[in-house]
Amino acid sequence: MKTQELLRDKKLKVTPARIELIELFKREKKPLSYEDIKDTINMDRATFYRNMNKFEEVGLFSVFESNSKIRFFEFKLTPHAHFICIECHSIECIKSLDIKLDGYEVHNMTIKGRCKNCTL
Amino acid sequence: MKTQELLRDKKLKVTPARIELIELFKREKKPLSYEDIKDTINMDRATFYRNMNKFEEVGLFSVFESNSKIRFFEFKLTPHAHFICIECHSIECIKSLDIKLDGYEVHNMTIKGRCKNCTL
DNA sequence: AACTTTAATGCAACTTAGTCGCATTAAATG
DNA sequence: CATTTAATGCGACTAAGTTGCATTAAAGTT
Ligand SMILES: [Mn+2]
Ligand SMILES: [Mn+2]
Ligand SMILES: [Zn+2]
Ligand SMILES: [Zn+2]
Numbered sequence: 001m002k003t004q005e006l007l008r009d010k011k012l013k014v015t016p017a018r019i020e021l022i023e024l025f026k027r028e029k030k031p032l033s034y035e036d037i038k039d040t041i042n043m044d045r046a047t048f049y050r051n052m053n054k055f056e057e058v059g060l061f062s063v064f065e066s067n068s069k070i071r072f073f074e075f076k077l078t079p080h081a082h083f084i085c086i087e088c089h090s091i092e093c094i095k096s097l098d099i100k101l102d103g104y105e106v107h108n109m110t111i112k113g114r115c116k117n118c119t120l
Numbered sequence: 121m122k123t124q125e126l127l128r129d130k131k132l133k134v135t136p137a138r139i140e141l142i143e144l145f146k147r148e149k150k151p152l153s154y155e156d157i158k159d160t161i162n163m164d165r166a167t168f169y170r171n172m173n174k175f176e177e178v179g180l181f182s183v184f185e186s187n188s189k190i191r192f193f194e195f196k197l198t199p200h201a202h203f204i205c206i207e208c209h210s211i212e213c214i215k216s217l218d219i220k221l222d223g224y225e226v227h228n229m230t231i232k233g234r235c236k237n238c239t240l
Numbered sequence: 241a242a243c244t245t246t247a248a249t250g251c252a253a254c255t256t257a258g259t260c261g262c263a264t265t266a267a268a269t270g
Numbered sequence: 271c272a273t274t275t276a277a278t279g280c281g282a283c284t285a286a287g288t289t290g291c292a293t294t295a296a297a298g299t300t
Contacts, residue, residue: 013267015277034257044279049258051277064232065185069257069286083224094221101214104203105234112184114225133296135248154286164250169287171248189257189286 010058017043018051022075025061031072031082031091062108066091081109087118130178137163138171142195145181151192151202151211182228186211201229207238 003022007014020041025032034048041048052073055061062076066084072091081094092115099109123142127134140161145152154168161168172193175181182196186204192211201214212235219229 013276015267017278045257046259046280047278065189069185069189069191071189071257083221086227097219097221099217099231101203101217101231103236103239104231105239106231107206107233109229109231111219111221111224111226111229113227116223119223119225133247135296137249165286166251166288167249173288191286
């Protein structure tokens with residue numbers, strides 16, 4: 001779906017900052033933090049966070065916290081889990097798990113542990 | 121296992137603060153934040169966090185971040201997932217899921233979404 | 241039991257991801 | 271184009287968690 005439609009659909013104003021963010025995350029296809037992209041984006045920190053919070057609210061993005069209080073954002077295509085390594089701090093998308101919980105509305109899931117490289 | 125043994129086993133010094141923390145979390149049997157217990161424990165904030173970090177390192181506790189950067193600690197009996205509601209912010213232990221990932225060492229898991237009460 | 245080593249504690253200062261207030265600017269609607 | 275309403279930038283702020291340092295208390299040793 002086109003970025004502008006996406007925004008109109010959610011009744012959000014179409015602004016350069018929002019287009020920039022959505023296009024960037026559509027391209028990257030992986031979770032990124034503010035720190036990761038602050039030098040490549042063209043907007044204030046507050047604008048970044050305000051927009052990402054809104055994107056999460058309306059369901060365009062999923063958000064999760066890594067080890068140590070850093071927030072990661074990902075454009076929501078197909079819902080899937082994320083594995084966060086406590087050793088090397090890498091984050092992997094885990095598409096093989098399909099989590100269902102009766103009665104609950106599952107938005108996203110994170111698994112913490114040691115990744116393949118770090119479980120020697 | 122007795123608290124003192126538990127500590128000796130992990131080669132941690134047996135101190136009043138550590139005993140207090142472990143006994144408290146053994147009793148409560150659920151994830152708690154510093155905020156939750158600061159008024160009932162008898163130690164400095166720094167001591168609390170230093171000990172909890174150590175407890176996680178040695179595998180006595182599992183730790184996860186809720187919505188919004190607050191860290192929750194739980195005495196590790198049987199590993200299980202936690203459901204965090206984005207609406208009412210409640211945290212539920214989900215014992216029915218048993219997550220295995222080949223090659224990975226899974227420590228803990230959090231699921232975000234709407235809980236039974238909040239999915240009207 | 242005293243002696244020594246090493247790690248734990250309290251306190252205050254610090255760090256830092258994220259938020260907020262406010263004045264300014266720019267979308268949307270007609 | 272005029273009006274309304276929401277988004278932006280900026281700086282100040284918040285608060286969870288950390289760190290440095292002097293002090294105290296475990297644990298091991300004589
Ligand atoms: Mn992913
Ligand atoms: Mn639990
Ligand atoms: Zn790893
Ligand atoms: Zn709920």
